[in-house]
Amino acid sequence: MDTLSYKTISANKVTATKEWVVVDATDQVLGRLGAKVAKLLRGKYKPNFTPHVDCGDNVIIINADKVKLTGNKWNDRIYLNYTGYPGGQKEITPARLMAKPNGEEKLLKRVVKGMLPKNRLGAKQLGNLYVYAGSEHKHQAQSPKSIDINLLK
Numbered sequence: 597m598d599t600l601s602y603k604t605i606s607a608n609k610v611t612a613t614k615e616w617v618v619v620d621a622t623d624q625v626l627g628r629l630g631a632k633v634a635k636l637l638r639g640k641y642k643p644n645f646t647p648h649v650d651c652g653d654n655v656i657i658i659n660a661d662k663v664k665l666t667g668n669k670w671n672d673r674i675y676l677n678y679t680g681y682p683g684g685q686k687e688i689t690p691a692r693l694m695a696k697p698n699g700e701e702k703l704l705k706r707v708v709k710g711m712l713p714k715n716r717l718g719a720k721q722l723g724n725l726y727v728y729a730g731s732e733h734k735h736q737a738q739s740p741k742s743i744d745i746n747l748l749k
Contacts, residue, residue, distance in 0.1 A: 607644045612651035614724075616740035618733070619655060622662045624745060626690075626707055629663065632748050633704075634711035637721045641748065650717060654724045656740055660700035661729040665690060675706065701727040 617636060621629055639645050639652035665673070670691040677686045693699050693706075704727045712718035726735065 605644050607646040607649050607651045609649065612649060615653045616735060616738040617653045617655050618740045618742045619657050619745050620659055621657050622659045624663055626663050626665050629745060630707035630711055632745050633657065633725065634708050637712065637724055648717065650720050652721055652724065656726045656733050656735055657704060658728050658731050658733055660704050660727050700729045
């Protein structure tokens with residue numbers, strides 16, 4: 597048996613094949629959608645996944661305003677923010693966050709950010725996420741392909 601025929605392929609910045617993907621968030625549960633989008637951003641669905649390289653896809657989420665939360669999580673879940681000053685801990689619920697301008701984008705980016713690595717690579721991968729409240733997006737020139745997020749594991 598020729599053991600030299602089995603080579604581990606490690607992707608780098610040049611050999612990484614990045615694609616543009618459109619995901620429809622209509623009636624999707626927020627956490628499950630976020631987990632699958634985070635895996636797409638990292639490139640975990642690709643056979644040449646390399647942990648230290650940005651080899652994930654560019655993900656466009658449309659209809660982010662139609663995302664679901666089960667139970668009473670719209671009002672019971674609390675996201676905390678700390679300004680760094682005494683008494684500067686702020687809390688906000690997903691319902692109040694969605695009511696703000698660009699609230700859908702802020703909510704989805706916050707959810708996905710928690711599922712990415714906490715380093716410079718994770719910040720770069722989060723930059724590959726584009727969230728839009730309606731069904732229109734401005735990335736038609738990249739000719740993104742539409743995928744069904746429910747078919748991913």
